Amino acid sequence: MKRAQPLRRDRARLPAAERRRQIIEVTTRLIAERGFWGLSMQDVADDCGLTVPGLLHHVGSKDSLLVAVLEHRDEADARSLASQLGVPIDRLWTEGPGLVTLPQVCAALVRRNAGQPEIVRLFAVLEAESLAPDHPAHDYFQARQRRIMTTLGALVPPPADGRTVASQVVALMDGLQIQWLRDPDTFDLVAAWDAAADRLFR
Amino acid sequence: MKRAQPLRRDRARLPAAERRRQIIEVTTRLIAERGFWGLSMQDVADDCGLTVPGLLHHVGSKDSLLVAVLEHRDEADARSLASQLGVPIDRLWTEGPGLVTLPQVCAALVRRNAGQPEIVRLFAVLEAESLAPDHPAHDYFQARQRRIMTTLGALVPPPADGRTVASQVVALMDGLQIQWLRDPDTFDLVAAWDAAADRLFR
DNA sequence: AGTCTTACTGAGTACCTACTAGGTATTAGC
DNA sequence: GCTAATACCTAGTAGGTACTCAGTAAGACT
Numbered sequence: 001m002k003r004a005q006p007l008r009r010d011r012a013r014l015p016a017a018e019r020r021r022q023i024i025e026v027t028t029r030l031i032a033e034r035g036f037w038g039l040s041m042q043d044v045a046d047d048c049g050l051t052v053p054g055l056l057h058h059v060g061s062k063d064s065l066l067v068a069v070l071e072h073r074d075e076a077d078a079r080s081l082a083s084q085l086g087v088p089i090d091r092l093w094t095e096g097p098g099l100v101t102l103p104q105v106c107a108a109l110v111r112r113n114a115g116q117p118e119i120v121r122l123f124a125v126l127e128a129e130s131l132a133p134d135h136p137a138h139d140y141f142q143a144r145q146r147r148i149m150t151t152l153g154a155l156v157p158p159p160a161d162g163r164t165v166a167s168q169v170v171a172l173m174d175g176l177q178i179q180w181l182r183d184p185d186t187f188d189l190v191a192a193w194d195a196a197a198d199r200l201f202r
Numbered sequence: 203m204k205r206a207q208p209l210r211r212d213r214a215r216l217p218a219a220e221r222r223r224q225i226i227e228v229t230t231r232l233i234a235e236r237g238f239w240g241l242s243m244q245d246v247a248d249d250c251g252l253t254v255p256g257l258l259h260h261v262g263s264k265d266s267l268l269v270a271v272l273e274h275r276d277e278a279d280a281r282s283l284a285s286q287l288g289v290p291i292d293r294l295w296t297e298g299p300g301l302v303t304l305p306q307v308c309a310a311l312v313r314r315n316a317g318q319p320e321i322v323r324l325f326a327v328l329e330a331e332s333l334a335p336d337h338p339a340h341d342y343f344q345a346r347q348r349r350i351m352t353t354l355g356a357l358v359p360p361p362a363d364g365r366t367v368a369s370q371v372v373a374l375m376d377g378l379q380i381q382w383l384r385d386p387d388t389f390d391l392v393a394a395w396d397a398a399a400d401r402l403f404r
Numbered sequence: 405a406g407t408c409t410t411a412c413t414g415a416g417t418a419c420c421t422a423c424t425a426g427g428t429a430t431t432a433g434c
Numbered sequence: 435g436c437t438a439a440t441a442c443c444t445a446g447t448a449g450g451t452a453c454t455c456a457g458t459a460a461g462a463c464t
Contacts, residue, residue, distance in 0.1 A: 013411055013460060033334045037240030041452065052452080054412045062452065121333055128330040131323055131383050132235045145384055168398045171377025178376065179369060181333050182347055196370045200401055215430060215441055243422060254422080256442045264422065 012049060020058055023048055024072050027065055032121040035129050036066055036137065063136040070126075070140055073119065077112075084108045102155040103201050106169060110193040113177060117184055120177050127174070172196050214251060222260055224250055226274050229267055234323040237331050238268055238339065265338040272328075272342055275321065279314075286310045304357040305403050308371060312395040315379065319386055322379050329376070374398050 014022070026047045031039050041062055045055040059065040082089040085100055085108055113120050130137040148170060153162030176196065180189040216224070228249045233241050243264055247257040261267040284291040287302055287310055315322050332339040350372060355364030378398065382391040 015461095016411075019411080035237055035239050035331055037237050038331075040450075042450080050411090051413060053414085053454080056453065057410090057412065121330075124333065125330045127380060128323075128327045129237055129240075131326065131380070142384060145381065164394075164397055167378070167381060167394060168374065168401065171381060171398070172370065172374050173377070174380065175373025175375070175377040176369070178329060178333070179347065179373060182344060192366075192369060195366055196373070199370065217431095218441075221441080242420075244420075252441090253443060255424080255444085258423065259440090259442065 016058065019048070020068075023055065023058055023065070024069050027069050028073070028122055029118055031066070031069065032118045032125060035125045036135070037129060041065075066136055067140070069122075070137060073122070074144075080112055081105075081108060084112060100155065102152060102165070102169065103197060105152070105155060106173065106193070106197060110173065110190055114180075114189045117181060121181050124174070124178055124181065168200060172200065218260065221250070222270075225257065225260055225267070226271050229271050230275070230324055231320055233268070233271065234320045234327060237327045238337070239331065243267075268338055269342070271324075272339060275324070276346075282314055283307075283310060286314060302357065304354060304367070304371065305399060307354070307357065308375065308395070308399060312375065312392055316382075316391045319383060323383050326376070326380055326383065370402060374402065 023044065027039070027044050030043055030047070039062070041052050041055055044065075045052045048055065059068060078089055082091075085104065087100060091099065126137055127141060129135055130141040132138065149163050149166050152166035152169060156162035156165045173193065176189060176192050180187045180192070225246065229241070229246050232245055232249070241264070243254050243257055246267075247254045250257065261270060280291055287306065289302060293301065328339055329343060331337055332343040334340065351365055351368050354368035354371060358364035358367045375395065378391060378394050382389045382394070
């Protein structure tokens with residue numbers, strides 16, 4: 001992580017990996033602002049300090065750029081969540097009961113999200129946009145929802161139905177996040193979640 | 203309300219009011235599918251069986267078309283909700299305690315929404331898109347959120363904090379609706395809400 | 405120093421964007 | 435049946451869209 005922002009306009013030829021990281025970072029921000037339909041390759045290229053064909057050289061197409069952004073996020077999120085809970089990444093989802101509880105995971109998730117509003121907005125916008133079946137991220141988000149429901153549901157102790165609880169937890173988190181994003185200065189996401197969690201978990 | 207769907211392609215000259223209704227109906231569907239950034243006047247015109255200038259003759263501009271759609275929805279929703287609760291429209295929000303309870307309003311809302319997935323999607327997509335400050339519906343949704351919080355919060359009995367509860371209720375509804383929209387065939391919105399409401403309201 | 409790889413550009417394609425100006429033709433009122 | 439209002443069209447503007455092709459030059463390897 002060197003300086004990412006003060007990019008040089010005058011002929012900055014970067015190694016592919018670094019340029020790709022920059023492109024994904026910029027795209028993440030722009031999708032959060034305008035959605036995927038509203039994203040233009042021109043804008044991405046401008047913010048990276050290169051031309052549109054130069055951008056396409058790295059990402060191939062607009063659709064595959066979106067996929068790259070999503071995959072990058074999932075990877076980073078899993079890594080961060082694991083370290084925040086003090087659990088090795090490969091044990092994050094495989095272990096069912098005992099290792100971590102659902103309230104713990106949620107608290108960690110919310111606290112992480114509270115620090116990166118742009119990423120949260122990216123997912124909020126794409127989550128809604130991708131409801132349309134022909135959206136390039138439609139399948140991705142459908143699979144993601146299934147994955148989240150099963151993995152979170154597995155953390156719920158037997159008496160209650162795991163999927164139902166997971167569904168409510170996810171709904172509440174998503175909804176609170178949107179309210180927070182609309183009014184980030186006066187709405188305290190962490191406090192709102194903790195209050196809601198008190199009600200939801202018995 | 204005559205037949206709205208089988209529109210005639212061959213020179214159908216409609217009175218302004220009727221054409222406007224059709225335009226709003228079509229636009230509602232298309233925004234639900236693609237968002238506002240992804241909406242094109244050409245598509246709206248095509249689905250109405252007229253040209254783009256013909257469309258602009260009625261709505262003026264793309265932005266004002268969006269405003270018209272939103273205003274139309276609010277109006278229709280208020281009317282429907284009032285009749286579903288057996289309350290006159292003007293008394294819907296003005297009366298605080300006693301007339302209707304929060305769980306009642308929520309149950310009515312969810313049941314109505316369960317019957318119009320396209321409208322729900324319209325709001326889900328626009329709600330996320332309009333988080334960006336330069337979105338034409340940004341102010342509208344900010345005002346809407348404030349309005350909903352105060353009016354729903356006023357229905358909560360004194361011991362609890364109205365705005366907090368309202369915030370949780372709205373979050374849960376929004377979140378469950380998205381999950382439902384992603385999987386409308388197997389996800390039962392009304393059942394999911396009733397289960398969640400049981401947990402949330404004591 | 406020379407070769408190979410590759411990050412990147414300039415020019416161009418085919419098409420879509422919202423929107424305007426000015427006109428036509430259908431309808432409503434008298 | 436005439437006139438006025440208006441629903442709608444054709445043509446055009448100025449600009450944006452993703453993407454392709456062929457070439458240039460910077461860096462790495464030998």
